[in-house]
Amino acid sequence: MTFANRSMRCFLQDQDDETYNALINAEIMNLRGQINDAAVCALASSLNSGKSCIIQHSRAFGSGHAIMGCANYHARIVFSDGSPSWLIRVPRVTGFAVGFPTHLAEALIRSEYATLKFLETTAVPAPRAFSYGIPSLSTDRDVGVCFLLMEEMPGRPWNGQGDRAKVWKGLTEILGELARHPFPMAGSLYVDSLEDTPFVSTVASDRFVVLDPWGPFGTAAAYYAGWAEQYLALIADGQLYPQFPVEAYLVYRFLKDAGAQQLTDPTENELFFLKHVDDKGDHLMVDDEFNITGIIDWQMARIVPRREAFGPSLVSADMRALCGGGNGVLGVDDVALGNALCERRNESPNLANCLRWDDEKARRFFWGLGLEGEWKHALPLAETLLRVFGVEAGWEEWKQKALADYGDDERLRLLLRR
Numbered sequence: 001m002t003f004a005n006r007s008m009r010c011f012l013q014d015q016d017d018e019t020y021n022a023l024i025n026a027e028i029m030n031l032r033g034q035i036n037d038a039a040v041c042a043l044a045s046s047l048n049s050g051k052s053c054i055i056q057h058s059r060a061f062g063s064g065h066a067i068m069g070c071a072n073y074h075a076r077i078v079f080s081d082g083s084p085s086w087l088i089r090v091p092r093v094t095g096f097a098v099g100f101p102t103h104l105a106e107a108l109i110r111s112e113y114a115t116l117k118f119l120e121t122t123a124v125p126a127p128r129a130f131s132y133g134i135p136s137l138s139t140d141r142d143v144g145v146c147f148l149l150m151e152e153m154p155g156r157p158w159n160g161q162g163d164r165a166k167v168w169k170g171l172t173e174i175l176g177e178l179a180r181h182p183f184p185m186a187g188s189l190y191v192d193s194l195e196d197t198p199f200v201s202t203v204a205s206d207r208f209v210v211l212d213p214w215g216p217f218g219t220a221a222a223y224y225a226g227w228a229e230q231y232l233a234l235i236a237d238g239q240l241y242p243q244f245p246v247e248a249y250l251v252y253r254f255l256k257d258a259g260a261q262q263l264t265d266p267t268e269n270e271l272f273f274l275k276h277v278d279d280k281g282d283h284l285m286v287d288d289e290f291n292i293t294g295i296i297d298w299q300m301a302r303i304v305p306r307r308e309a310f311g312p313s314l315v316s317a318d319m320r321a322l323c324g325g326g327n328g329v330l331g332v333d334d335v336a337l338g339n340a341l342c343e344r345r346n347e348s349p350n351l352a353n354c355l356r357w358d359d360e361k362a363r364r365f366f367w368g369l370g371l372e373g374e375w376k377h378a379l380p381l382a383e384t385l386l387r388v389f390g391v392e393a394g395w396e397e398w399k400q401k402a403l404a405d406y407g408d409d410e411r412l413r414l415l416l417r418r
Contacts, residue, residue: 027092028073031073031090031092031145032057032073032075034144034145035055035075035088035090035143035144035145035147036142036143036144037055039141039142039143039144040055040075040077040088040143040147040149041053041054041055041077042141043131043133043141043143043149044077044079044086044130044149047130047131047149048079048083048086048130051079051080051081051083052079052080053077053078053079053080054077054078054080055075055076055077055078055088056075056076056077056078057075058075071091071092071100071299072089072090072091072092072299073089073090073092074087074088074089074090075087075088075090076152077149084151084152085152086130086149086150086151086152087127087149087150087151087152088143088147088148088149089112089147089148089149089150090145090146090147091105091108091109091146093105093146100210101210102136102146104205104210105146106134106136106137106146107190107204107205107213108204108205108299108300109132109134109146109147109148110132110134110190110191110192111188111189111190111201111204111299111300111301112129112148112298112299112301113129113132113148113191113194114188114189114190114191114196114198114199115188115189115198115274115298115301116128116129116150116298117129117191117198118181118189118198118274119274119298122177122178122180122181123177124174124177124178124295125153125174125292125293125294125295126153126294126295126296126298127150127151127152127153127294127296128150128151129148129149129150129151130149130150130151131148131149131194132146132147132148132149132194133146133147134146139194153285153293153294153296154285154287154293154294155285155286155287155292155293155294156285156286157281157282157283157284157285157286157296158281158282158284158285158286158290158292159281159282160281162286162290163289163290164333164336165336165340166289166290166291167284167286167290167292168316168333168336168337168340169340170290170291170292171284171292171315171337171340172337172340172341172343172344173344174292174295175309175310175341175344175351176344176347176348176351178273178274178275178309179273179309179310179348179350179351180348180350181273181274182271182272182273182350183200183271183272183273183274183303184200184218184271184272185200185215185216185217185218185272185303186200186203186215186216186217186218186220186222186223186272186302186303186304186305187200187201187202187203187215187216187217187302187303188200188201188202188203188204188215188300188301188302188303189201189274189301189303190202200216200303201213201215201216202214202215202216203215203216203223203227203302204299204300204301204302205300206227206300209230209231209234209240209371211227211230212230214226214227214230216303218270219264219270220260220263220264220265220270220305220307221260221261221263221264223304223305224255224256224259224260224263224264224365225256225257225260227366228252228253228255228256228259228260229256231252231255231368232249232252232253232256232411235248235249235252235415236249236411236414236415240371241369241372241378243373243374243375244374244375244378245415245418246412246415246416247375247378247379247382247399248369248378249411249412249415250399250402250403250406250412251368251369251382251385251386252368253402253406253409253412254386254389254402255365255368255385258389259361259365259389262361262389262390263305263307263308263361263362263365264305265307270305271306271350272303272304272305272306272309273303273304273306273309273310273350274301274302274303274304274309275301275302275303275304275308275309275313276295276297276298276301277300277301277302277304277366278297278299278300278314279313279314279315280314280315281314281315283295283296283297283315284315306350307361307362308362310341310351311360311361311362311363312330312334312337312338312359312360312362312363313363314363315337316331316333316334316336316337317331317333317334317360317363318331318332318333318334322363322367323370324380324381325379325380325381325383325384326384327384327387328359328360328364328384328387328388330359330360334360359388360388361388361389364384364385364388364389365385367381368381368385369381369382369385379395382395383395386398
């Protein structure tokens with residue numbers, strides 16, 4: 001069943017720092033207690049020519065300490081001969097402020113493994129994946145938790161500072177490589193076992209909200225409409241935007257209809273491409289000269305339409321404008337990355353046909369109302385969203401027209417009667 005999981009947003013820290021860090025420590029100590037370090041080392045050793053190893057857990061957690069992501073815990077696997085270290089990546093299914101339902105964690109593990117195995121066949125600098133395990137399927141090799149074994153990439157997460165032009169140039173090279181590997185449908189990569197060849201299956205949930213598996217889709221229109229429909233179901237069920245359900249429902253109904261239509265180019269031969277959907281910038285590992293040494297955190301990667309794959313995304317977004325509504329105009333970094341990408345258009349026919357740097361429709365579509373809890377904060381997002389998709393009327397005028405246009409929608413009628 002689809003359900004909202006706002007806790008997947010890392011910044012929901014209602015407690016003071018001391019309380020928050022204490023809760024994090026308790027959670028991670030509990031998670032560490034479930035990990036069988038000896039079984040992890042035995043498996044890693046068997047996959048790396050019998051080299052002995054140890055597991056290094058961070059001594060501190062909380063903000064800024066552990067090699068721990070918003071939704072995953074990592075421990076380092078260090079080999080005795082000094083060869084490159086590995087990581088064990090464990091979903092935080094019991095997190096107090098974050099956490100996946102177990103069934104979703106299991107699906108995401110297999111999807112990320114499949115994505116990394118596919119990337120091994122390309123020139124994209126991504127971690128090699130060595131194994132994964134799922135206790136409910138008895139494939140965890142006694143490790144005790146869902147896990148993914150992967151290579152630790154060199155470098156440090158990019159913080160958006162430094163030689164941005166060099167980072168954009170490196171990123172366009174990677175996007176150009178992804179453009180050489182089209183897929184026939186939208187979804188996420190998946191495997192049923194370690195021996196499987198990755199295949200396109202259902203979409204691997206969403207960045208902010210736990211969604212039912214949906215897809216795969218043969219058309220962009222079906223893909224976008226399917227995503228919006230899941231949000232509509234959550235709003236109608238009272239799980240999303242309960243403070244302003246009618247307004248939210250109207251916006252997402254608009255996205256399902258007009259938004260999905262505008263994001264589809266009927267003149268194009270529809271092809272789909274792998275996209276890193278959590279591309280905030282810290283997914284890029286860089287060295288001291290700002291060369292990209294790797295791309296990490298492929299957990300919710302999707303196969304998406306060209307416009308979304310190679311158009312404005314989070315990595316180049318002015319996040320203040322995106323979160324606050326802004327004016328829907330592309331920012332300085334959007335333009336810089338777009339120009340760098342345009343310089344490579346002759347290297348890939350798919351890039352040449354998919355450049356969509358004239359607007360941020362796809363980015364705004366998925367940002368939606370940003371899970372805002374108050375209408376006064378969501379309203380600027382709604383107004384900008386409508387403007388980006390060509391609506392000239394103000395909010396109140398558009399709302400009245402939308403209420404009339406969608407008057408036969410039974411879920412909307414129920415919301416209006418509440």
